[in-house]
Amino acid sequence: MKVGLLTSKKILLSQSPLVSLSNYFLSKAISHTIINPWAINPDISSLRDFDVIIVRILQREYLWIAQYLEEMGVRVINSYRALFLSGNKLISDEIMKQSGLKIPRTVFASKKKILENVDSSMFPALVKPLYGRSRGIMCVKSVESLKNLRKKWIYLQEFIPNDDGVTRIYKIGKVVESFFHPNEGKAWEVLLPDEIMERALRCFNRMEMEIGGMDLIEGADGYYALEVNDFPAGVKRVENWLEIIADYLVETICTIGQEEI
Numbered sequence: 147m148k149v150g151l152l153t154s155k156k157i158l159l160s161q162s163p164l165v166s167l168s169n170y171f172l173s174k175a176i177s178h179t180i181i182n183p184w185a186i187n188p189d190i191s192s193l194r195d196f197d198v199i200i201v202r203i204l205q206r207e208y209l210w211i212a213q214y215l216e217e218m219g220v221r222v223i224n225s226y227r228a229l230f231l232s233g234n235k236l237i238s239d240e241i242m243k244q245s246g247l248k249i250p251r252t253v254f255a256s257k258k259k260i261l262e263n264v265d266s267s268m269f270p271a272l273v274k275p276l277y278g279r280s281r282g283i284m285c286v287k288s289v290e291s292l293k294n295l296r297k298k299w300i301y302l303q304e305f306i307p308n309d310d311g312v313t314r315i316y317k318i319g320k321v322v323e324s325f326f327h328p329n330e331g332k333a334w335e336v337l338l339p340d341e342i343m344e345r346a347l348r349c350f351n352r353m354e355m356e357i358g359g360m361d362l363i364e365g366a367d368g369y370y371a372l373e374v375n376d377f378p379a380g381v382k383r384v385e386n387w388l389e390i391i392a393d394y395l396v397e398t399i400c401t402i403g404q405e406e407i
């Protein structure tokens with residue numbers, strides 16, 4: 147069985163969970179290859195022999211790699227669908243809502259239409275990039291602040307006052323756990339209402355997210371879901387996460403074998 151871990155060079159040099167995963171696989175003699183997309187030789191079709199490739203690319207422009215691998219018949223974790231859907235805040239919002247989760251009031255429209263029609267009760271609000279992780283969010287106090295923004299389309303979300311931190315639900319295969327990440331200091335495990343956990347799981351499943359995380363904040367009237375991330379570094383919080391991923395891979399590979407029969 148050929149297992150690949152595909153991640154960019156920059157990530158390989160950092161504290162990426164894929165580096166920990168590779169070290170764990172080495173310690174358990176699980177054969178695998180780390181694939182740097184920049185160094186694929188001679189071209190990406192040479193990866194068709196892999197049975198499973200865990201993809202952690204993070205940059206949207208390389209999403210096509212997952213799609214291409216799937217078209218070649220390689221089992222990709224997370225799938226192109228999961229990467230694509232979670233990578234777009236507007237689409238994630240829709241799936242989170244359909245899964246029964248509450249999200250902050252959000253509008254997405256052309257700047258012109260927002261300036262004309264936005265309800266002033268939306269403010270203070272956050273302008274977020276539609277794609278991308280952890281950068282480029284801006285807080286705006288009133289519609290006037292949007293006038294000089296150099297954007298044609300604006301994703302605007304009501305700010306939910308909360309001063310303590312973010313709650314994150316992590317999923318690895320069938321294991322789902324939640325943690326509270328305070329603004330400062332170490333995260334700790336928390337128990338969320340069953341209803342929230344069930345809805346988050348419904349959302350992960352709809353996105354086909356196998357290794358992922360959901361960010362939520364607690365407002366005065368309950369939890370608001372903010373976004374879903376593929377393979378967030380925080381999965382390291384889940385106890386025995388490396389073992390859980392390794393077991394999940396073995397299970398996945400066995401299922402591929404059965405499908406072939």
Ligand SMILES: Nc1ncnc2c1ncn2[C@@H]1O[C@H](COP(=O)(O)OP(=O)(O)O)[C@@H](O)[C@H]1O
Nearest residue numbers: 250278279280281303304305306312361372373
């Ligand atoms: N509507 C909101 N109200 C209050 N805080 C928010 C809101 N949306 C995001 N935040 C804060 O900003 C952080 C980043 O937002 P998020 O939507 O998770 O985007 P990303 O992590 O991709 O930058 C969140 O973890 C949270 O602390």
Ligand SMILES: [Mg+2]
Nearest residue numbers: 280361372373
């Ligand atoms: Mg986030």
